[in-house]
Amino acid sequence: MRQALKRDPSLSPAARPAGLRKRWLAAGVVAVLVAVVAGVSLGPVSLPPGSVALELLNLLPGVHVDSGLTEREVAIVTELRLPRVVLGLLVGGLLALAGGAYQGVFRNPLADPYLLGVAAGAGLAVTVVLTIGGVGASGALTGLPPTIPLAAFVGSLGAVIMTYLLGAAGGRSRSPAALILAGVAVSAFLSAGQTYLLQRNADSIQAVYSWLLGRLATAGWQDVRLVLPYFLITTVIVLLHRRELDVLSVGDDEAASLGLHPQRSRYLLIAAASLGTAAAVSASGLIGFVGIIVPHTVRMLAGSSYRVILPLSLLFGGAFLALTDVVARTAAAPQEIPIGVVTALLGGPFFVLVLRTARRVLT
16 A cells, blocks of 8 residues: 555645655755855845855854854854844744644644644733833834843733633543633633723833734843743654644544544643743744744645644744844845744735635635
């Protein structure tokens, strides 16, 4: 049977044997490398991509090559742009990986990392900090209080916990449908609280929305160091359990008959994806559509198995956000477009495409 599937080119990717092909893995790695070089090269001060690539090689142990860059340009590469690009890779990878995991857990192609109220919880927590801290209209992307990432992280996880508790209120079993409805209810409640605070503190609206629209502004490697542990934890847990998502796709009863504990696997994957999403939100604000665009693109091009979708979503998600940040920095230079606006402009048409595709499948 396996040999027949390999020989028949007319079969859809979903019908072919699941497996991560080396060419797609290589394409993901190349996309990351291109995003790094482009992100470091392009900006208010343009640098030669070849020289930038050589300077990046100098960061490897035992490598010493002459890049031709001045000391000032080297500082721009290593201390200003490279941390921002790396943060984009981490945040984009987390959001895409979480999106793929949520889609598999809930068996819903429109699931995204903000499904369980993460965005609303982070938004309310940030609004509380900014209004209590008295940040007025002068608050900018790079001038927000340093407690913002911690507040966003706590608010995100708090919203997820509320969703879990509400989803279990009607019984001992938290079904995917119950969790989704609980997430909608929690998001509405927390968003109402945020709207009330903004109404009472109108002078903080600009600072709040500058964070809500998303940004990758960094002041060195601090944000990268904060996100990296959560990135590693989320990536390891989700990728180690990616095969279980393929089993869950056939239904809980069938999965249980194959020796899998559906609820335990679902809780673990949701917890890991929510932890990664909270960490990404705490560092970058709310950046939408990455968790929908990237996993669906991978699914359409490389195959429907989560053994393929999740690793490639991690790579292409990071590259996608890093390249999107380049557009945000250069499209309206010297001003900077919020990166959430750019992803929304790309994600809106893609969302329509997903809806049309899903309708064809259902009918």
